[in-house]
Amino acid sequence: MNQGVAITGMGIISAIGNTVEENFTALTNNKVGISTIDNIVTIHSDSIKVGEIKKTNEALVAELGLPADNNFSRTAMLGAIAAKQAVKNAGITDINEYKTGLISSTSVGGMDMTERYYYEYFKNSSILKYVESHDGGDSSQKIADTLGITGIVSTISTACSSAANAIMLGARLIKAGKLDRVIVGGTDALAKFTINGFKTLMILSDTDNTPFDNERKGLNLGEAAAYLVLESDEVVRKEGKKVLAYVSGYGNANDAYHQTASSENGDGAFLAMQKAMKVAGLGVDDIDYINAHGTATPNNDLSEGRAIIRMFGNKAPDFSSTKPFTGHTLAAAAAIEAVYSVLSLQNNVIFPNLNFKTPMSEFDLLPQTSLKHKPIQHVLSNSFGFGGNCSTLIFSKSE
Template sequence: MGVAITGMGIISAIGHSIEDNRASLLASKSGVGTLKHIQTKHSELIKVGEVSFSNSELTKQLHLDQDHNYTRTGLLGLFATKAALKNSNITTISEYRTGIISATTVGGMDMTELYLKQFATNADVQKYIQTHHAGISTQKIADALGITEFATTISTACSSAANAIMLGARLIKAGKLDRVVVGGTDALSKFTINGFKTLMIQSDALCAPFDADRKGLNLGEAAAYLVLESDAVVQKEKKEVFAYLSGYGNANDAFHQTASSENGEGAFLAMQKALKMAELNPGQIDYINAHGTATPNNDFSESIAIQRVFGENVPHFSSTKSFTGHTLAAAGAVEAVFSVLALQEQTVFPNLNFKTVMPETGLKPVTSVVKKELQHVLSNSFGFGGNCSTLIFSKA
């Protein structure tokens, strides 16, 4: 059966709630546009998936004091975790052994990069120095929610949130915790935008995953979290289950710092491991929510890995990063939410901006909303350093 998912919360470029995100996906409405919240002369030239709320609007929504030292990463994370707990009808945290596993790569650098040159002379901004560390956003969220049993941070680049979900499931299965809030949060920053530009994998146009003429990714920001609960809690509380996490796998390419191998070995092994845990054969997967970054390297490597696993019978697949941009550490959780929504709606969400099939593989993603019977959805998340993770979600 797997581990039960009883709550979800999300804030992304396509909406501030589960309902907003669901509506945008069903309407094929992308949130990728020009940069607004970061001051740069290049804003008109950069396409990003940006959350529309400003930091001050998030502060108001969360009822925080104006002089807080939350970074944008922390604000987005707190917004989505609170929504997930509310969605799961959890009012008393201490009733069960509850943990939080939050993923981030950007951490607090959106603030430290802003005030770096002022830290030595301006006492008012020194409060942000301690929030640079990736683990601080997790601890601040845990403190705000009253989670004291267990809190940890995972930072494995773009597979971070998938690994957070995986670790949460393992802790429940091992009997260490009864329920875990799992997911990830990352804000846009100049550092990451410039960094990906330096790697020459960032597109100035709208990203086109799996397209023969793809030029690179669009960065995004988001926070998304799931509430995982044990069977015992679900039965005792008579909880509604949205879906089950039935399988997961992690492997490493051990190939290159930023590139995936040409034969997609890490992705292939991660998918195989997840299928084995879920006790499913490839033919039982109804939809693949692909990592699909729209970079030349990733989409080719992932396509080869998919063909190695599924052979001639590749199921419907798409990359939803054309809706949100690539949200880095949050991506695995954003796409976990979208996978559960796909199961709930019995719908495959489209791969926007696709025009031309890659001649090397001949694979064509789904390009419009497709209604079909879905029982099992496989979701891929692959990170720099070769860290590859696959999750399988099954209908409740």
């Protein structure tokens, strides 16, 4: 197998916790983060449940110590909080001591502010500062400034697979020697835009989401941010860094089937998993756990399930979707699930696929529904998005 790129730090804020430790405690104690929506006024508040971070924007501003005239979107604030944690966790004190970059991702960017002030801009010049926070790249600028990163900074936006692609690019930048160190991940805040978008597609569940269940009704949207610190072997050696895990494999493919629906047999998903396994130099028997995309929409779970069967045959590894805990956090999903994959490797534990009752009629796949302890060497994590974007990451133990 190929060792891959070292992960030396991670940070996260999600509906189930404001730190890596809080997220782990929630995942191992069935503490879910799905609730009714508090921070956004929407006519759908009684008919949807969300994975919301129960902190107001004012609380986030205070936590980051931002000046009153700041123009951070919620997306940027969540990202800055998680990225700061990751850098601290990696024991980095001088960010520019090594060639360091930031590859972030977002789908909504500053849409939360745009939708709030859309018409008001013409009446109130004090909010004009938010016009420039709309772009996806603005959140990354702000995270880069918060961390003091001045070199390579970019943002990927491939809908719900975005953060997987950010991690993938980061790993490739390290492998190519373009960077010694890179902060990778994603951030997305809840917004009326996405709530109404998924609502019109009729794939929002009015109750807790139930991945891989025959009666699944759709997804719960969520918000989150998570970042990993990736470092070159040389930095790890020189600094005597503790390696949390490795990014050993990655693959991206396009389903080329439909703008929003996945192909019946999960062609793109299958290709992404196949490429990732090849990069990692692993065989199907080596994967101990799949952290599935598992959004609980009828289309995703069927397509992903079929792709898993194509890849692994009748002996699919233990798999679960952690979205019943967090909701589907869109561009950030693959980043928070990367943190969960590392936690799985570190603690030799598989997190349960909650809310599962009835097996799907189309196949015999059964998700792991309770917390399971077993030695875990390699975790495969899937993320798929609009536009047929399919991404797979493989994380491997650090010994």
